[in-house]
Amino acid sequence: MERFKAGVILTFLACGVAAGQAPVTAVVERATAAQARKWSQGRWIDLTHPFDEKTIYWPTEKGFRFEQGMNGPTPKGYYYAANRFASAEHGGTHLDAPRHFSAAGQTADAIPVEHLVGEAVVVDVTKQCAADPAYEVTPDDLVAWETRHGRQLVDVIVLLRTGWATRWEDRAAYLGTDQVGPEAVAKLRFPGLSPLAAQWLVDHRRIRAIGIDTASIDHGPSTHFGSHVVLCTGNVPIFENVATLDALPDQGAFVIALPMKIAGGSGGPLRIVARLPDATD
Numbered sequence: 001m002e003r004f005k006a007g008v009i010l011t012f013l014a015c016g017v018a019a020g021q022a023p024v025t026a027v028v029e030r031a032t033a034a035q036a037r038k039w040s041q042g043r044w045i046d047l048t049h050p051f052d053e054k055t056i057y058w059p060t061e062k063g064f065r066f067e068q069g070m071n072g073p074t075p076k077g078y079y080y081a082a083n084r085f086a087s088a089e090h091g092g093t094h095l096d097a098p099r100h101f102s103a104a105g106q107t108a109d110a111i112p113v114e115h116l117v118g119e120a121v122v123v124d125v126t127k128q129c130a131a132d133p134a135y136e137v138t139p140d141d142l143v144a145w146e147t148r149h150g151r152q153l154v155d156v157i158v159l160l161r162t163g164w165a166t167r168w169e170d171r172a173a174y175l176g177t178d179q180v181g182p183e184a185v186a187k188l189r190f191p192g193l194s195p196l197a198a199q200w201l202v203d204h205r206r207i208r209a210i211g212i213d214t215a216s217i218d219h220g221p222s223t224h225f226g227s228h229v230v231l232c233t234g235n236v237p238i239f240e241n242v243a244t245l246d247a248l249p250d251q252g253a254f255v256i257a258l259p260m261k262i263a264g265g266s267g268g269p270l271r272i273v274a275r276l277p278d279a280t281d
């Protein structure tokens with residue numbers, strides 16, 4: 001910023017300024033202040049489920065573990081709180097780093113930040129998923145979005161809205177079973193992205209990342225996790241158990257999805273938020 005300002009000032013000095021014209025530096029500062037005001041006043045939506053004892057994890061994982069510290073007033077008069085938590089990488093709202101299903105894929109700390117921020121497009125498949133709780137989003141669903149909006153799915157974060165986030169409070173309705181352990185995996189039932197659609201995105205489009213409001217980008221009955229494999233091999237980060245997608249427009253929202261930066265991690269807890277576009281965007 002300082003370098004930018006210095007450059008503007010030099011240009012201003014070199015060109016001189018006509019009588020009565022506002023100094024360039026003042027114009028720049030006004031523009032910057034207006035921008036800052038706009039960003040601070042825009043409406044932000046939290047797309048993250050909270051982490052607590054009810055948070056949904058894969059049936060083979062332990063849930064979120066939270067250990068309260070000795071929280072309270074201290075003999076010195078100030079209040080002090082510090083707790084401990086432990087968590088699997090993959091549970092609640094979280095990132096799948098490409099390493100999750102690809103030995104050569106990026107680990108959580110190696111994903112370029114550019115893949116974790118950007119414009120979100122929302123592909124609404126709630127009707128299809130209401131009719132078939134194990135629905136797989138097809139290439140045709142993605143092409144239909146493109147046709148409707150007259151643009152390609154390029155340079156965007158694709159968010160698949162299945163409507164499953166409304167079931168979050170009910171583990172059995174969300175996962176298809178409320179059992180835990182390896183035998184529960186065969187009973188999982190929720191929508192996902194078809195491996196064909198994942199392949200189409202990797203081969204024919206260039207997206208920053210993809211997210212879904214279910215427990216996995218592959219639908220519940222999947223046994224070979226084809227969409228994970230394809231997306232991770234293509235170094236496309238995946239966001240799972242995303243919340244509140246019904247609050248987003250089909251396009252134009254700006255998403256920031258920052259996971260915990262676990263060195264060498266295959267994923268991690270994710271805080272994902274979106275700024276809604278306003279009339280002047």
Ligand SMILES: [Zn+2]
Binds near residue numbers: 094
């Ligand atoms: Zn995962």
